[in-house]
Amino acid sequence: MNAQSALTTSPPAASDTSAVPDYLAPVFAQYPLDVVAASGVWLDTRDGRRVLDLYGGHAVAALGYGHPAWIEAIARQARTLSFQTNAVQLEVRLRAAERLVRFSGLDIARVFFVNSGAEANENALKMAFTITGRTQVAAIEHSFHGRTAGAAAITWGAAGKWYGFPRLPFDVSFIPRRDANAIAAQVTSATAAVIVEPVQGVGGAFDMGAPFLRALRERCDAVGALLIFDEVQCGMGRVGEPFAARLYGVLPDMITTAKALGNGFPCAALLMTPAVAHALRLEALGTTFGGGPMACAAIEAVIDAIESEHLLERVRSTAAQIRSRCIVGPVLAHQGAGLLVGLRTARPAKEVHAALLARGILAGSSADPSILRLLPPFILESGHVELLREALLDIGG
Numbered sequence: 001m002n003a004q005s006a007l008t009t010s011p012p013a014a015s016d017t018s019a020v021p022d023y024l025a026p027v028f029a030q031y032p033l034d035v036v037a038a039s040g041v042w043l044d045t046r047d048g049r050r051v052l053d054l055y056g057g058h059a060v061a062a063l064g065y066g067h068p069a070w071i072e073a074i075a076r077q078a079r080t081l082s083f084q085t086n087a088v089q090l091e092v093r094l095r096a097a098e099r100l101v102r103f104s105g106l107d108i109a110r111v112f113f114v115n116s117g118a119e120a121n122e123n124a125l126k127m128a129f130t131i132t133g134r135t136q137v138a139a140i141e142h143s144f145h146g147r148t149a150g151a152a153a154i155t156w157g158a159a160g161k162w163y164g165f166p167r168l169p170f171d172v173s174f175i176p177r178r179d180a181n182a183i184a185a186q187v188t189s190a191t192a193a194v195i196v197e198p199v200q201g202v203g204g205a206f207d208m209g210a211p212f213l214r215a216l217r218e219r220c221d222a223v224g225a226l227l228i229f230d231e232v233q234c235g236m237g238r239v240g241e242p243f244a245a246r247l248y249g250v251l252p253d254m255i256t257t258a259k260a261l262g263n264g265f266p267c268a269a270l271l272m273t274p275a276v277a278h279a280l281r282l283e284a285l286g287t288t289f290g291g292g293p294m295a296c297a298a299i300e301a302v303i304d305a306i307e308s309e310h311l312l313e314r315v316r317s318t319a320a321q322i323r324s325r326c327i328v329g330p331v332l333a334h335q336g337a338g339l340l341v342g343l344r345t346a347r348p349a350k351e352v353h354a355a356l357l358a359r360g361i362l363a364g365s366s367a368d369p370s371i372l373r374l375l376p377p378f379i380l381e382s383g384h385v386e387l388l389r390e391a392l393l394d395i396g397g
Ligand SMILES: Cc1ncc(COP(=O)(O)O)c(C=O)c1O
Pocket: 115, 116, 117, 118, 119, 121, 144, 145, 146, 147, 197, 201, 202, 230, 231, 232, 233, 234, 258, 259
């Protein structure tokens, strides 16, 4: 198609509920849900329904929607200084990094702010290749790390399904989940890094467990490889601790995080231990938008809210309530950690997902067809959990 014919093509049809023609790339399957507004844990639809959001915009809306302090922090920053390059030192950027390091409670020396989870992972890999001078990476089966060339190369099944680049940029091997005995064969003196989601998200809210993560740490130390925790989805309090590294008591060399970090303002971060930070050189990493002042204001507001509203405790108690009250109806068992919950269903999770939506509850799915995934805002209350229980009982076994 040449430019002229592209311009003269008539606009695509409007969707069912909106008058606006749809020019968006049709690459996302769409839930039958037309959301026009949201507040707290509730979504408002164009046809006047209120839907309980247990999906949280895919683990993003940690504070829920319309959190006043978060809105005010972004608005204030927009009024004061909406953007400046990383070549200019900004106090709000310094503050966000310092808050994040303190929030982590881990031995983190440096933070590199970027825009997305995939970009954080790409930069973590770049550091590992630079430090070790090696070219191999070991990832975990059923992992998801993003859609850019490097992040997709370490994503399970991407090469066969949607990779889209002509070749992988480096050598990758995969370790079966929780199989400590399989680690040594894949992690050798040629391995630059092992990357693992301590609790897999897309893979089905699957918790790797402390023994497996400890075994990865030990093997990395033995062969001189770096250990990267991808906490893009499970980090920033979702497991009831600031990071899963704290929950499992295993310190990786780098942590990547995103999603809840900005509560919807796009941002991500790469956290580095002192040994990794030591290898940083001027211009080794870079970004235009990463660490922008508005993103940093959002990050500060998120950490403020998590701490001042005691949201880690809330995550732990609500997560425990879901596990004790919601193994009913079509749900047989649970997995995952904190508010990254996998509910194992007796029938296809897709069917349960649709049945819940018909009852005004939005959940998530996963790559595992019998796992319904819940990624709710941290502000979820016990009454909301009871609504889920009632809906599941109504759906029946
Ligand atoms: C664990 C994990 N890593 C990386 C990514 C990629 O993040 P992004 O879509 O921000 O690039 C995701 C996204 O779902 C994720 O769940």
